Amino acid sequence: MIEYSREVKKAYILSVRPKNEDLEITLNSLSEMRSMATTMGFDVIGEEYQSRNSPDPKSYMGTGKLQEIKQLIEDEGIKLVLFDHDLSPNQARHLEECLDSMVWDRTQLILEIFANHARTPESKDQVELAQLKYMLPRLVGMWAHLDREKGGIGASKGTGEKQVNIDRNLVRKRISRLEQSLKRVAMERQTQAKRREDCFQVGIVGYTNAGKTSLMNGLTDVSLLTQDQLFATLDSTTRVLPGPINPQILLSDTVGFIRNLPHNLVASFRSTLSVVKNADLLLHVVDASSNSVDQHIETTRNVLKEIGADNIPCLLVFNKVDRVTDRMDLLVLSRGYGDSILTSSLDETSVNLLRDHVKQHFSKTFIRQETKLTYDRANLLDKFYKLSTVEELKYEEDGIYIVHSTTPTNSKILNASIEKG
Ligand SMILES: Nc1nc2c(ncn2[C@@H]2O[C@H](COP(=O)(O)OP(=O)(O)OP(=O)(O)O)[C@@H](O)[C@H]2O)c(=O)[nH]1
Ligand SMILES: [Mg+2]
Known part of the structure; x- marks a missing residue:
């Protein structure tokens, strides 16, 4: 693992705002950089942007501006300058010399957080x-x-x-x-995935800090680490969704996404993200209280495309609705995005509704069947319980009467087992 000095505490954030970029986008992005820096434990002394047609290929910002910053960081004892863009190796070297300070670009900051949070x-x-x-x-x-x-x-x-x-x-x-x-x-x-083939797989995806792990905890009664930090979760965790439904539904919590997620990182995490790629349903969790909802949704959809998971049925889950005071905003949000559901992981009722919604998504494709198993075939009962949801079971004189519902595929498997004799 690459180690950098952890003594760096005071940091300053800089950015170039292309003249055609919406001011809100620049400011939201700077505030996201600040959250990432805070996640790293840095004390952010300040942040600013310079409006330019485009970043300078050599010095990124204007030389005059850099001299101003150099004076400021000297006065404040700042040891690290963070740039809210990706810098070319030459730009980074030039800036380090010019500012006489350590320089990190956006990618390096994300990589450092990942390195800090990696556990397995x-x-x-x-x-x-x-x-x-x-x-x-x-x-x-x-x-x-x-x-x-x-x-x-x-x-x-x-x-x-x-x-x-x-x-x-x-x-x-x-x-x-x-x-x-x-x-x-x-x-x-x-x-392992092959072993789980007879279950439904649901992947929880979304922008970092949207509340994915909190919802996973609420839906499955586990207690995984949730934090008001970016990238608290790096490893996928899979749990059974409780409730009487067979085949079982497995829920997987995954690493969060962020704007300009480094490609190398996505490529490295491809295997962890295979739970997303192999899912039967995705819950795309969005922080409804963020003022960058559209951009967060777009980023997540782009990453899903990058990993080849954009064709999987996806339910938009607008979370943290307890933090949205204007109900009209919520209405506009959910209407604007079609099939979606509003939740707050702090509110048990809404989490229960989400759980029902997930179950219904699968059970609506189920076929309901009545079967009579003769007693010499009673050994198949286990299979019925594993592959279908048994709704009624009666021991009658001529056999076991079962009312069950399951997917068309499992229904065929069960019928074939009975016919085999
Ligand atoms: N007010 C409010 N806070 C929430 C809600 N859901 C999650 N949070 C808070 O938001 C922060 C992030 O929650 P997590 O569940 O860790 O978010 P995550 O999407 O798993 O984040 P990463 O794993 O870092 O990508 C935590 O401080 C949670 O307590 C919610 O519905 N309402
Ligand atoms: Mg998480």
């Missing part, structure tokens, strides 16, 4: 892989000082370049080892 060996490997891929094109900058010093510290000319080549090889080797190990885990996961 799998998510740790996934984050490290994404970090190394991010670092690879930036190695040149890390050793450039050796060449500039030309032997001043005992290093001969070209030492930096040699060091870069050595590091590049090491990093590449580590990347390939991590990829292999993650592939193995992905295969194990596939085997």
Whole structure:
């Protein structure tokens, strides 16, 4: 794992606002950067943006502005400047020199949060892989000082370049080892998924901090970690949705998404996200109290597309409605997006309604059947309980009378088992 100094506490956030960008978008994005910085435990001293036609290819912002910032960070003792964009390796190097401070771009900040929150060996490997891929094109900058010093510290000319080549090889080797190990885990996961084929799978997806884990807890009576932090959840957790329905419904909580989620990170988390890709239904949780609802929905839909999960039936769940004071806003929201449901994970009634909604989504496709099992076939009873919802069961003289409902596929399987004799 790559370690940076954890002593950095004071941070400053900068951004360029393209002239054609809505001011609200710039401000919301800056406030999201602030939340991420706070999640990292940084003390954000301030934030500002500069309006320009586009970011400068070399210095990102105007030189005059950078001089102003340099003075400010010197006066305030700020050690880290965060940029609300992705910086090219050259821009980052230039800015570090110019500001004489540590510089992180948006991707690096997201990667750092993921690294901090990774708990399982799998998510740790996934984050490290994404970090190394991010670092690879930036190695040149890390050793450039050796060449500039030309032997001043005992290093001969070209030492930096040699060091870069050595590091590049090491990093590449580590990347390939991590990829292999993650592939193995992905295969194990596939085997587990096969074992669960006779269940319905529901994936909870959505923007980070929307309340996915809180809803998962309410729906299944578990108590997974929820926090007012970005990316509190990195690993998928699967639980059975309680209630008398067979096949069982499995609910999986997943990592949250964010605007401009680094592609390397999505690629690394592909295996964790396979629960989303293999789901029969997605609950797309949205924080209804956010003032960026549309953008959050769009981001989530884009990531779903990226991982090939955009064709799965999806129910929009507008959560945190307790924080929306204007009922009209809620009406407009839910009408504007078609099939959707309003919830608050703090309100048990609305969570129960959501649970019923999920069950109905599946049970409405069920076929209801009456069957008489002769006593010599009583061994099939277990199968009936596993593959269908048994609504009524009576032991009669000539056999067991069963009223049950299930999917058309399971109904065929059960009928075939009876006919086999
Ligand atoms: N007021 C209110 N707060 C909520 C609601 N649902 C969740 N929260 C709070 O929102 C914060 C984030 O909740 P989580 O359940 O951790 O959100 P998440 O979507 O799992 O977040 P990540 O795992 O970080 O992507 C926590 O502080 C929750 O207590 C809700 O319906 N109403
Ligand atoms: Mg969560």
